[in-house]
Amino acid sequence: MVLNEKEKNEFLDKYREFVRIPSISASGKSIQETASYLKDLMHSMDLNPEIMATEGNPVVYGEFDAGARETLLVYNHFDVQPVDPVGEWEADPFSAEIKEGRLYGRGSADNKGTLMARLFGIRRLMEQKKLKINLRFLFEGEEEIGSPSLDRFVRSHRERFRADSVIMEGSQIDAKGRPTVTLGVKGLLYVQLEETTGKSDLHSSLAGVAPNAAWNLVHALNTIYDGKRVLFRGFYDDVRKLNSEERKLLRDYPLDPAEMKRSYGVKRLRASTKQALAKALLAEPTCNIDGFLSGYVAEGPKTVTPRRAMAKIDFRLVPDRDPAKLYSQLRKHLKQVGFEGKMSEFGFEHPVRTSVRSRLASSMISSAGETYGKKPVVLINGAGTQPMGVFTKTLGIPDGVSAIGVGDNRSLPHAPNESVDVEKCYLAIEHTSNFLLAMGGGS
Amino acid sequence: MVLNEKEKNEFLDKYREFVRIPSISASGKSIQETASYLKDLMHSMDLNPEIMATEGNPVVYGEFDAGARETLLVYNHFDVQPVDPVGEWEADPFSAEIKEGRLYGRGSADNKGTLMARLFGIRRLMEQKKLKINLRFLFEGEEEIGSPSLDRFVRSHRERFRADSVIMEGSQIDAKGRPTVTLGVKGLLYVQLEETTGKSDLHSSLAGVAPNAAWNLVHALNTIYDGKRVLFRGFYDDVRKLNSEERKLLRDYPLDPAEMKRSYGVKRLRASTKQALAKALLAEPTCNIDGFLSGYVAEGPKTVTPRRAMAKIDFRLVPDRDPAKLYSQLRKHLKQVGFEGKMSEFGFEHPVRTSVRSRLASSMISSAGETYGKKPVVLINGAGTQPMGVFTKTLGIPDGVSAIGVGDNRSLPHAPNESVDVEKCYLAIEHTSNFLLAMGGGS
Numbered sequence: 101m102v103l104n105e106k107e108k109n110e111f112l113d114k115y116r117e118f119v120r121i122p123s124i125s126a127s128g129k130s131i132q133e134t135a136s137y138l139k140d141l142m143h144s145m146d147l148n149p150e151i152m153a154t155e156g157n158p159v160v161y162g163e164f165d166a167g168a169r170e171t172l173l174v175y176n177h178f179d180v181q182p183v184d185p186v187g188e189w190e191a192d193p194f195s196a197e198i199k200e201g202r203l204y205g206r207g208s209a210d211n212k213g214t215l216m217a218r219l220f221g222i223r224r225l226m227e228q229k230k231l232k233i234n235l236r237f238l239f240e241g242e243e244e245i246g247s248p249s250l251d252r253f254v255r256s257h258r259e260r261f262r263a264d265s266v267i268m269e270g271s272q273i274d275a276k277g278r279p280t281v282t283l284g285v286k287g288l289l290y291v292q293l294e295e296t297t298g299k300s301d302l303h304s305s306l307a308g309v310a311p312n313a314a315w316n317l318v319h320a321l322n323t324i325y326d327g328k329r330v331l332f333r334g335f336y337d338d339v340r341k342l343n344s345e346e347r348k349l350l351r352d353y354p355l356d357p358a359e360m361k362r363s364y365g366v367k368r369l370r371a372s373t374k375q376a377l378a379k380a381l382l383a384e385p386t387c388n389i390d391g392f393l394s395g396y397v398a399e400g401p402k403t404v405t406p407r408r409a410m411a412k413i414d415f416r417l418v419p420d421r422d423p424a425k426l427y428s429q430l431r432k433h434l435k436q437v438g439f440e441g442k443m444s445e446f447g448f449e450h451p452v453r454t455s456v457r458s459r460l461a462s463s464m465i466s467s468a469g470e471t472y473g474k475k476p477v478v479l480i481n482g483a484g485t486q487p488m489g490v491f492t493k494t495l496g497i498p499d500g501v502s503a504i505g506v507g508d509n510r511s512l513p514h515a516p517n518e519s520v521d522v523e524k525c526y527l528a529i530e531h532t533s534n535f536l537l538a539m540g541g542g543s
Numbered sequence: 544m545v546l547n548e549k550e551k552n553e554f555l556d557k558y559r560e561f562v563r564i565p566s567i568s569a570s571g572k573s574i575q576e577t578a579s580y581l582k583d584l585m586h587s588m589d590l591n592p593e594i595m596a597t598e599g600n601p602v603v604y605g606e607f608d609a610g611a612r613e614t615l616l617v618y619n620h621f622d623v624q625p626v627d628p629v630g631e632w633e634a635d636p637f638s639a640e641i642k643e644g645r646l647y648g649r650g651s652a653d654n655k656g657t658l659m660a661r662l663f664g665i666r667r668l669m670e671q672k673k674l675k676i677n678l679r680f681l682f683e684g685e686e687e688i689g690s691p692s693l694d695r696f697v698r699s700h701r702e703r704f705r706a707d708s709v710i711m712e713g714s715q716i717d718a719k720g721r722p723t724v725t726l727g728v729k730g731l732l733y734v735q736l737e738e739t740t741g742k743s744d745l746h747s748s749l750a751g752v753a754p755n756a757a758w759n760l761v762h763a764l765n766t767i768y769d770g771k772r773v774l775f776r777g778f779y780d781d782v783r784k785l786n787s788e789e790r791k792l793l794r795d796y797p798l799d800p801a802e803m804k805r806s807y808g809v810k811r812l813r814a815s816t817k818q819a820l821a822k823a824l825l826a827e828p829t830c831n832i833d834g835f836l837s838g839y840v841a842e843g844p845k846t847v848t849p850r851r852a853m854a855k856i857d858f859r860l861v862p863d864r865d866p867a868k869l870y871s872q873l874r875k876h877l878k879q880v881g882f883e884g885k886m887s888e889f890g891f892e893h894p895v896r897t898s899v900r901s902r903l904a905s906s907m908i909s910s911a912g913e914t915y916g917k918k919p920v921v922l923i924n925g926a927g928t929q930p931m932g933v934f935t936k937t938l939g940i941p942d943g944v945s946a947i948g949v950g951d952n953r954s955l956p957h958a959p960n961e962s963v964d965v966e967k968c969y970l971a972i973e974h975t976s977n978f979l980l981a982m983g984g985g986s
Contacts, residue, residue: 126843290844299808303957304857305927307831308823309812314832322765365742369752380751388750389757390847395834400569401733401889403857404833414747446844484748514746
């Protein structure tokens with residue numbers, strides 16, 4: 101089901117319009133405008149859209165009733181990350197400029213391209229009357245700030261989102277053009293630590309007698325993680341052992357350390373073998389400083405003892421780690437080491453891992469092979485996080501996978517100069533159609 | 544020699560004009576304008592001023608020839624610290640607003656008030672033909688960035704700055720109205736550490752495999768200082784033992800821990816006894832983080848693995864610690880612990896400690912007692928840093944003290960809402976006159 105030129109151009113027009121709306125959820129920018137834009141588009145596709153209020157940013161809902169027994173829930177998000185450091189972008193982050201076959205813009209890869217490709221793949225089947233599975237859509241506007249309202253929202257609309265399986269976002273095409281099917285996600289705990297030692301920054305000649313908020317935070321952070329292991333009690337509890345199929349998938353993960361170094365632009369990786377890298381990426385939890393700010397950070401010297409220090413940290417979790425339990429452990433640890441600062445959190449996400457034997461997984465794997473002409477890479481779970489726990493845990497949907505993404509190894513999601521290869525969008529549209537045919541055929 | 548109203552008003556006008564010029568040396572702002580302003584003022588006082596070029600910001604020179612055998616060098620600086628965090632100022636940092644008897648403004652205490660009070664104290668004696676000691680003035684414009692050009696400048700003008708003693712800035716009036724005479728200064732080493740791990744910030748789902756610049760810097764900092772002791776080899780070398788007179792001065796230092804807590808606005812101090820606080824403040828070296836910046840530090844969560852991290856650190860040194868030697872030791876240490884970032888420095892200052900028995904010290908102590916009607920507090924050296932080593936080490940001037948300052952315990956130098964009690968300026972003018980009479984009487 102290859103796309104014709106008309107379909108390609110129509111898709112590209114809508115995709116660029118979509119990227120140009122600066123829907124940054126961290127600052128609340130343009131979220132309503134983006135939801136309205138999506139609703140209008142879905143209305144034109146006969147997907148019965150509706151903007152649904154949550155406690156935070158709205159959800160855009162949609163549905164298609166094929167009269168089938170089975171229902172698939174399609175999840176994506178329409179919000180984007182902030183654009184800092186904005187000076188490192190080569191073009192305006194919301195210009196949706198196309199250069200040498202790639203479309204540049206914040207959200208182009210994460211996640212507007214994937215969302216748009218799915219809608220166009222579905223529309224084609226609808227027009228051809230070949231869509232034989234019921235669909236529900238849940239497009240949220242808070243993913244990039246940790247989906248704080250999503251769980252409560254689906255709890256109060258259980259009937260509407262009842263489904264047999266769910267497809268999430270978050271997969272990409274690797275450097276050799278292979279698609280990825282991802283059987284789950286890592287969980288997330290994101291916290292902010294804030295130390296305050298006084299009412300005012302002080303002259304640093306007082307450093308011998310006055311507390312220093314930056315030192316206090318540096319020392320607290322150092323008790324959390326030593327560069328190799330997380331140091332506080334309980335962090336490695338509840339880590340599910342991999343079964344033999346999962347271990348095989350991990351072994352088969354075709355990582356290329358040299359290519360990773362190149363594409364990430366780093367001098368060295370944190371492990372040298374393919375196996376160790378695959379394990380670190382997918383099967384082990386992480387502890388990451390996202391940001392640190394204290395005192396005087398402009399040009400030149402200023403001799404000051406800072407009263408305030410702030411760090412943002414995220415933990416990526418593997419099944420069956422409960423982020424709320426981790427949060428309590430971290431709080432307890434910080435108290436024990438004498439850290440008196442404030443800890444606040446920006447949402448919890450549960451880790452999820454689905455069986456490779458499910459029909460959802462097998463349909464996704466076969467349709468991916470058919471569309472791309474290559475054996476897909478199948479991952480036990482992704483390195484990233486999506487709110488998949490909301491669907492599998494809260495709604496009790498049996499099967500969930502992440503697949504059909506437009507990003508590739510050059511996409512730089514969350515970083516400056518995020519971009520997408522336009523040809524990979526067309527393939528994602530085809531893949532969507534092929535996958536739905538495979539799922540529909542089985543009902 | 545109490546001031547009359549005319550003298551007070553004249554002083555206040557000039558002082559406010561002076562504070563209103565935003566001479567921030569860290570950004571190079573208004574430095575030339577300030578030098579010209581000073582030159583014009585000194586010209587009106589018959590002090591033969593001259594703006595002298597250095598490799599950096601200019602020096603304002605001046606002189607008065609009393610035909611005496613002895614020459615006193617008067618050192619002050621006319622540059623100021625940056626104003627960050629500017630949002631915490633209650634008024635414009637350069638408005639020189641007077642509120643409840645205090646003049647507010649960046650530089651009001653450090654060091655424009657002191658400089659101006661000295662000039663007015665000198666002018667009075669000149670008008671009364673009572674000035675019996677030769678004077679040289681060296682007003683520099685780079686103190687707040689570590690006086691990078693000063694040493695080389697005085698080396699190439701040795702004749703001009705030949706003197707028998709030097710008075711530096713840096714003393715203040717304590718909460719009980721007692722003046723301070725400070726027999727020396729701490730030294731300083733100020734460095735900036737910058738870690739760079741790659742070309743781009745990365746999505747933090749890669750934290751398992753990609754290096755994190757913030758963690759690398761946190762771990763490096765943690766090997767430098769544990770909150771109580773500096774940890775690298777050689778840091779405590781070359782610390783001169785206190786003699787019995789110095790130990791007595793340290794014991795007599797009338798610190799008030801409760802008042803310190805109040806005036807610094809901190810929850811607690813780093814030591815609880817008066818003795819331990821005095822020792823930490825004056826007789827021990829310190830290691831202070833002035834600033835730390837890495838990754839995403841705006842509102843909300845952003846899941847990013849930062850490519851860059853930067854920290855500014857200052858070390859305050861006690862005699863006879865050589866800052867250049869310390870710099871080498873720190874560099875060696877960081878290499879040993881595997882820190883691969885860049886280290887750069889913003890100037891070195893030598894620590895200095897002068898004998899309490901010198902005539903300079905005794906004239907300063909007696910005139911202070913006379914002016915303020917209180918026994919002055921005499922310190923073995925200050926907690927802060929001034930480029931006194933340039934005079935005692937490079938020029939070989941035998942005696943140097945810091946004294947006659949307008950600041951008090953509420954002045955908050957380097958911090959928001961820096962201010963000075965106007966009445967204390969008038970006392971500083973009187974003290975200058977009385978001190979010069981005492982010095983002149985002895986020649």
